[in-house]
Amino acid sequence: MFNIDLTVKNTAFPLSVQRKTSEDAEAVYQLVLAAMRSGTPDIIELKCEGKTEKKIAVRASEISGVQVSQKDGAAAAGRTPGFFTATVE
Structure with a gap:
């Protein structure tokens, strides 16, 4: 299962939906990216495949x-979810 998390301005928590395949997740990612680049106030509607x-x-x-x-793979591989991971040595 793949999570697509959207960070929204002035909102403390991300909005997320799930897709079963990486291809479907990539399609949603590209859809959102194209909408962000357009700069128009269009509304994006997304449905979750997990729920x-x-x-x-x-x-x-x-x-x-x-x-x-x-x-299911991110935590098992030792990566924390988020846009980056900072480590201090």
Whole structure:
């Protein structure tokens, strides 16, 4: 399962939906990226494949970041979810 997390301006927590395949997750990522680049206040509606009753709608102009991560593999590989990992030695 793949998570697509959207960071929205002036919102403390990300919005997320899930896709079952990496191809579907990449398609959603590209859709959101194209909407962010357009700069128009269009609304993006996304449905979750993990929780079928979950739907989100957000203005493209309010999205400040998008991230794709593999739900079950990220923690097992020792990577923390997020846009970057900082380590102090």
